[in-house]
Amino acid sequence: MVQSVRAVPLVGNGVVVCRLSDGTAFLPGGTREEGESVDACMRRELAEEAGFLVTGHPRWFAAHSGVSYHRVPYKPYAPFPLKAWLWGVVEGEIVGPPTNPAGAEQVASVSVLRPEDAVDLLEKEGRGYAQALRFWMNSGASIEF
Numbered sequence: 001m002v003q004s005v006r007a008v009p010l011v012g013n014g015v016v017v018c019r020l021s022d023g024t025a026f027l028p029g030g031t032r033e034e035g036e037s038v039d040a041c042m043r044r045e046l047a048e049e050a051g052f053l054v055t056g057h058p059r060w061f062a063a064h065s066g067v068s069y070h071r072v073p074y075k076p077y078a079p080f081p082l083k084a085w086l087w088g089v090v091e092g093e094i095v096g097p098p099t100n101p102a103g104a105e106q107v108a109s110v111s112v113l114r115p116e117d118a119v120d121l122l123e124k125e126g127r128g129y130a131q132a133l134r135f136w137m138n139s140g141a142s143i144e145f
Contacts, residue, residue: 001065003074003083004031005041006129008136009052010091014112015133016050017121018098021108025121027129028052029085030104034077038086050110051096058088061136064128087132 006029009016019025028049032041039058046052065084073080098107113121115137122130 001079001082001084002032002038002063002086003078004085005029005038005045006085006087006132007042007046007058008087008089008133009046009050009054010089011052011093011112013114015115015118016046016052016094017111017113017118018049018107019109019111020105025125025129026127027122027133031075031078034075038088042088042090046090046092048099048101048104049107051094051098052092052110053095054090054092056091058090060086060088061139062087062132087136089136 006027008027016028017025018028028046029042030045030049032038036044042058043054046054063084063086065082068074068081068083094110094112098110100106115133119130119133119137122133
């Protein structure tokens with residue numbers, strides 16, 4: 001049922017935040033490819049959107065689900081009409097620029113921010129990123145692995 005994954009990527013004590021050329025800030029993540037595991041999806045999406053190399057194991061901490069407003073599946077193999085998003089935190093390092101594959105969101109910049117600053121920035125986007133990050137921060141999880 002998990003169609004997409006979203007990440008709270010950590011570099012040291014900071015959170016990786018991506019921006020599109022229009023300034024929109026977001027936490028990286030996206031749709032699973034056919035047959036792809038959730039862990040593999042997270043690794044691929046982080047490389048594509050943040051130039052991020054995962055060095056630890058994802059720690060899944062939240063999920064939410066919904067009903068598609070589309071009349072057909074987003075992708076032929078995707079769950080439909082019910083779908084779910086899985087949120088995980090993972091540590092790693094930025095090893096290069098985002099790969100920005102054709103047809104995907106084109107990331108213009110990647111920053112590592114203090115978690116509190118990331119929440120403040122993401123709060124303005126209204127897409128659930130700040131809420132997920134705040135949820136993880138308030139869960140008692142340590143930012144140090």
